[in-house]
Amino acid sequence: MKRVFVSLALSALLPVGLHAQEVAVGLSANQAQVGEPVQLMVTVRGARGADVPQTLEVKGLRINLAGRSTQFEMRNLKMSSTLTYTYLVVPQFEGEFTIPSFDVRIEGKTFRTQAMRLSVGGGTRVPQTPALPQNTAPLPPGQLPPPTEEGEPFFADLVLSKRKVYVGEVVPVELRFYFNSRIGGQVGERPNFGGEGLTVQKFSNAAKREQVVNGANYVVFSFQSAITAVKSGTLQIPEASLEARLQLPGRAPQGMGDFFNNFPLPQGMFTDNREVTIKTKPAQIEVLPLPKEGRPEDFSGAVGRFAMEATVSPKKASSGEPVNLKVAVSGQGNFEGMGAPVLTGDEGWRSYPPSDKFQSTDSIGFTGEKTYEFALIARQDQTRTPGVRFSYFDPATGKYSELVQEPLAVDAKAGGTTPPVASGTPGTPQAGKPAPSVAPASTPDVTVMAGGATSWTSLFSRREFLIANASLAIAWLAVVLVLTMRKFTESRAGRELARKKVVRDAFAGLKDAGPPDFYEKARDYIYLRLDAGADDLAAAAKIDSSALSPEAKASLHQVIERHGETKYAAGGSPPPSVEERQSVMSILKELEARYEK
């Protein structure tokens, strides 16, 4: 067994510290007779007291609080306590009763218990069966936990749902491991179980509950599984075992017992750590062989109780297109070991071994639905699918049964590439019967017929394709760029930007202008800056209306006049002196500065 120990067990087995409060309820039995009292235990952990109702009102049951007991335990110097309130439940008449949930108040907090079911019979007393957890498969009564002495720390029990089974029949089993709630420890993740002549399903996860057995409170871990007998005869079911590391109540050190016995010490003061293997008792079942009489030819080993239904899709299939016949077999039985249903009347169809998928609705794979999907291709035009037949053995009746699904309506055209069925041709390939290898009948001149690619690289990954597209993309982007620039140049902002550049260039050219050109360039700059075109009158008007100082305006007029003199006066005008040039430049700088703003 895997030495993997789970800590969840510890929390379940240990009485919880005072800071963690918990309430649990349980019945000493879930079946009773009229007048026979049953105990209802309310276990409160992590509290020194609780408010519980004195009586519970359930028609047909008399339920009264009978008493309260307290258990203390010390572990790692931490004290914990468990309170147990015991009710006596006395059935008044027979029937199925539900004891409703009720409130337990602990230090101002309200905890609600779970509802419980009690079955009351009127005849002779039936053996008590420990209550099954809600998620267990229904098992018949029969196994009472072995008689225990008061305080027995642990024991185990194997619950079989049947003692007489057929080969291949799935039998749910439950392994229960009982731990007295006064002890702590850890338990293994899975029990060891198995034996010759039987197969065991994977175990479900451990279910935990509390139960009163012979007046003592136990934590029960139950593991569910299913066994299948593989040969007939009397089958010994070996013991199942679970490893655990337990902290059992211990005794005072040798020679000190008398001393400690003089004091009212809490339980758990001394503990005994032990690794133990808890075992169930071996059992035996009688395994009957499946009868030969009445066994259908197509029986594929299914044992249980089943139902079957089928659907087909698509309802219309073009030439060569497969239709999917889905057959769902549901119920309880050996889904793992059974074979597929068989197709009937499938001449004219090509069928293939079906795929299958199992969906279990319980934790042990006993109940569920197995779906088989047949892919069918019509050899000839078809209006109905093949029928389906499924045979199984029903252990409840001890007889074979047969489920039949009639053909379903479908419109399937014959496959174009598959050869038509010749008369006397054997049936289609079925599950486990692959068709013989068939080479194409004809030997076409493939060198003429075949074309296609001559490279494993797709068109989109080829270098030439990528280069061509990249070139086109670059060309497209270039055109976009040119168009955008042109649009900008033609826009008002673009024009303004261009004019500013011309003005700036004119001013910069002024600094480098030689004496003959200086006045001409100065005039040109003034015209550009004032946006006066080439018109002297307009320039003069703009100078006058500008915000320049009167001296600056006069200087600008003078520059224009000097340009006229230089250009038109006979003999020309003397070149500007250095001082004159500096004076003009300072006036123009003032003009530049003002208009730049």
Add this chain to the structure above:
Amino acid sequence: MKNRLALVFFLALGAFARADLLSDARARFQDGEYDQAAKLFEQSLEKSPPSAAVFYELGRALNKTGQEARSALNFRRALILDPRFAPARSALQEANVALGIPPVKQGWRTRVVERIPLDALGLAGTVLFWAGAFAGLSAFFPRGFRGGRLVAGILSLLLGLSLVLAAWLCDPRISLANTAVVLTNGGSSLRSSPADQSEKLASLPQGSTIDILSQRGRWFYGQAPGGTKGWFLTEGIVPLIPPP
């Protein structure tokens, strides 16, 4: 000049050698020497660009020698190169029947590739796309905006894009780039984790295809045809598209 002449000479010699191999392979096939024919077809494929016809012929030769899984692999390769190659499709169906592999329902991609040459579709889409892109741009040329040209350009661009997308999605050289075929005798097992003792999720018969998603050591992580994902041993699993 001499070097060029030598190159042309050697290229011509190579072409003749390949042609000889193919002729020899076909002759062997006709004579019923299928093993020899298969070897020669394989040699021819190693020395020349892939050809749907030669893969098909190789598949037929392997089929005759009873190697159904390998023959199915080569029929599949022929169909990747030429999805409209009907004899290869028919031969693949037959080989799959022999291997016990159920047919897969034909999807829209298969239907498209069976009818339309994909490279032509892709090229037509590309031409339409760029024609639309430039036509749309011309609407903004000087001499005034032209709305009609813009609309026509956008439509052409979208149509071209759709055709390119369709060709991309349908091209088996792209969609089957990560697909492999089980050639191991007895098939392969799909396991829940990359360990020999891990839970077996499914069995895949010889000739089944797997979509490879990743690799870890001697294990592939992949998807079986039913959609179940898990781990496969790499041994005996061959990529559908031969590695370069």
